Amino acid sequence: MASPFASQLGSGYCPSNEEILQIKELLIEPTLRMKELDDEIAALQKAIDKLRGERDGLCTYVDAHKALISPVRRLSLDIIEQIFIACLPTHRNCAMSASEAPVLLGRICGSWRTISLSMPRLWSRLHIVQPNVKLDGTDGIRTPMDDSEKLDQRLESTKMWLGRSGQCPLSISVEGVSEPRVMHTATPSPPRSTLLLQALVPFASRWQHIHITADSSAFNAMSHLVEGDVPMLETLSIRYSQSIPHREVRWEQLGIFGGARLCSLSMPGRNFQDNLPLRWHQLTVLEIVDPYHEFYMHIERILRIISRCPELRICKLPVENAPHGGGVWLPHPAIELKLLETLELHCKSSPESLLDRLSLPELRSFSISGFSQNTPSLIPVFILWTRLETVRINSMLFNFSLLELLQNLPPTIRRLHLDDKSGTFLDDDVLAVFTPAPGGSAPCCPALEALIMDQCPLISDAAVLRFITARMNQSSLTLKRLKIHFRRLMTLDILPSLQPFIDAGLEVSLHHTMPQRVSPWQGLPDTPPSPPD
Known part of the structure; x- marks a missing residue:
C-alpha cells in the first residue's frame, strides 16, 4: 500500500502532532481490513480442524486394521528370536534402560514381552551402574542421606534381570562410583558397590566375562569364592572407583583367580602379585594398569611374569627400567611370545632392556607412551616386527629424531597414531615423510590407511592439503582416514579442496582449537561460561 510517509518508515524520524493525527486516520481502513481477514482465517481454521479431526478418526481406523495384516505378525518364532538377538549391542553389555534392547523389546506389545521374557540369551549380558550417594551437610556432618530405596530398586532389578538368564553364561560389568568415607558413625555401612557385588555372587557359577569398577573394599564380597565356584569364568577385569584405596584386599587369597577357564586378566598394578593363584600358562590377555600413572613394574619382574605366559595375545604393562632394589641386572634369557599380537607399554624410563629380550x-599392534629423558631409538625392534600394522607413539617419550624413527617404520603399517603433548615434535617435516614426492620414490608407510595426529600446532593446513592430495592421487596408496587436532586456529580452509576425496570415501576430521586460557573473570561469582571451541 502506498503511504505518504514511505520515506520516513524504518527511520528515526519523529512526526509532528498534525502528522500523528494524519497517521492515525490513515490506519483506520487497514485496521478494519485486518479484522476482516482475521475473522476469515478463524472460520477457515475451524473448518480445517473439523476435517482434520475426521481424518484422524479414519486414520486410526485404517491403521488398526492394517496392523492386523502386518507381515511381522506372520513371522515365525525362531525368526523373531533372531531379530531380538540382533537388536542387542554387540560392543558392550546391555544397559538397564527402557530405550534399548532387551527392555525396549518387551514394551512393544504383550506378545513381544512374552517372547523376550522367555529368551534367556537376551538377559545374559548386563551393565550395572551404582546409584550416586547423596550427602547432607547438616550441622557440618557429612552423612549419607536416606536414598537406599534407589539402591534397593537397582539390586532388585539386577536379580530379576539375571534371573531371566536361565543357565546362560553371564557377561556383567559394574560401574561403581567413588564413595566418601562416612565419619561420625559408630557402625559405618558397607560401600554400596559391596552390596552390588554381593547381589552378583549367587550367580558366580555362570560368570563368564566380569568387569568391575568399585570401591576397593567391595571386592571382599568375593573373598569366600573358590576356583570351583567360577567354572565358566574366562575374563576378569578389576578397577578402583577411587584413586587411593582405603581398605585393601588380600588378592592372593581370592580363589576366583584360579578359575579353570580364566584366560584374560586386567587389574590395578599396585595389587598385582606374582603369587596370584592364576593358571599362568593359559592366559591370553594380561593387562596391568594404573590410570593415575603412579605404579610401574621393573623389567626384571615383567620378564619373570611373562615367561610364565606363553599363550599371551594381548599384553599391557607399566614399565620402569631399573633393577630391583637398585642393584645390578639379573641374567634372564630371551623370551619368545609366539602368539602375542598387541603390546602396550606405559614407560617411566627406557623400555629398551625389555624389548631387547x-x-x-606375530606382533601386529604396538603402543608406547610415558615420559623419559633417556629413551634410545626403537628402530632395531621395528625392523624385527615384520607383521606390525598399528603403532601409537607419544612423542614426549623420545629425545632423538622422530623423523628417523618414522622413516624406518615397517612398510606393513596401516594405522599410525602420533601424540605430541609438548607441541614441539609434529610439524610439516613429519607430515612430509608420508607425502609422496612428484615422480619420486614411494613415501613411508605405503600401506597406511589411517593417520591420527593429536596436539600438533606446528603442522600447517597447507601441508595437510599437500599430503592428502598426493596420497589420494596415487592409486597404489590406500589412505582412508585422517584425523588431526591442531591446537591452534585455522589459517586456511582446505575442506572445499578435499571434497572430491571425501565424496570418494575418505574420512577427514580436522579439529582446530586454541589452548585453554585463564579467564579474566576467574574467581568472581558471575564468571561467564567459556565459549565453545
Whole structure:
C-alpha cells in the first residue's frame, strides 16, 4: 500500500502532532481490513480442524486394521528370536534402560514381552551402574542421606534381570562410583558397590566375562569364592572407583583367580602379585594398569611374569627400567611370545632392556607412551616386527629424531597414531615423510590407511592439503582416514579442496582449537561460561 510517509518508515524520524493525527486516520481502513481477514482465517481454521479431526478418526481406523495384516505378525518364532538377538549391542553389555534392547523389546506389545521374557540369551549380558550417594551437610556432618530405596530398586532389578538368564553364561560389568568415607558413625555401612557385588555372587557359577569398577573394599564380597565356584569364568577385569584405596584386599587369597577357564586378566598394578593363584600358562590377555600413572613394574619382574605366559595375545604393562632394589641386572634369557599380537607399554624410563629380550614374531599392534629423558631409538625392534600394522607413539617419550624413527617404520603399517603433548615434535617435516614426492620414490608407510595426529600446532593446513592430495592421487596408496587436532586456529580452509576425496570415501576430521586460557573473570561469582571451541 502506498503511504505518504514511505520515506520516513524504518527511520528515526519523529512526526509532528498534525502528522500523528494524519497517521492515525490513515490506519483506520487497514485496521478494519485486518479484522476482516482475521475473522476469515478463524472460520477457515475451524473448518480445517473439523476435517482434520475426521481424518484422524479414519486414520486410526485404517491403521488398526492394517496392523492386523502386518507381515511381522506372520513371522515365525525362531525368526523373531533372531531379530531380538540382533537388536542387542554387540560392543558392550546391555544397559538397564527402557530405550534399548532387551527392555525396549518387551514394551512393544504383550506378545513381544512374552517372547523376550522367555529368551534367556537376551538377559545374559548386563551393565550395572551404582546409584550416586547423596550427602547432607547438616550441622557440618557429612552423612549419607536416606536414598537406599534407589539402591534397593537397582539390586532388585539386577536379580530379576539375571534371573531371566536361565543357565546362560553371564557377561556383567559394574560401574561403581567413588564413595566418601562416612565419619561420625559408630557402625559405618558397607560401600554400596559391596552390596552390588554381593547381589552378583549367587550367580558366580555362570560368570563368564566380569568387569568391575568399585570401591576397593567391595571386592571382599568375593573373598569366600573358590576356583570351583567360577567354572565358566574366562575374563576378569578389576578397577578402583577411587584413586587411593582405603581398605585393601588380600588378592592372593581370592580363589576366583584360579578359575579353570580364566584366560584374560586386567587389574590395578599396585595389587598385582606374582603369587596370584592364576593358571599362568593359559592366559591370553594380561593387562596391568594404573590410570593415575603412579605404579610401574621393573623389567626384571615383567620378564619373570611373562615367561610364565606363553599363550599371551594381548599384553599391557607399566614399565620402569631399573633393577630391583637398585642393584645390578639379573641374567634372564630371551623370551619368545609366539602368539602375542598387541603390546602396550606405559614407560617411566627406557623400555629398551625389555624389548631387547623379547621375540615377537606375530606382533601386529604396538603402543608406547610415558615420559623419559633417556629413551634410545626403537628402530632395531621395528625392523624385527615384520607383521606390525598399528603403532601409537607419544612423542614426549623420545629425545632423538622422530623423523628417523618414522622413516624406518615397517612398510606393513596401516594405522599410525602420533601424540605430541609438548607441541614441539609434529610439524610439516613429519607430515612430509608420508607425502609422496612428484615422480619420486614411494613415501613411508605405503600401506597406511589411517593417520591420527593429536596436539600438533606446528603442522600447517597447507601441508595437510599437500599430503592428502598426493596420497589420494596415487592409486597404489590406500589412505582412508585422517584425523588431526591442531591446537591452534585455522589459517586456511582446505575442506572445499578435499571434497572430491571425501565424496570418494575418505574420512577427514580436522579439529582446530586454541589452548585453554585463564579467564579474566576467574574467581568472581558471575564468571561467564567459556565459549565453545
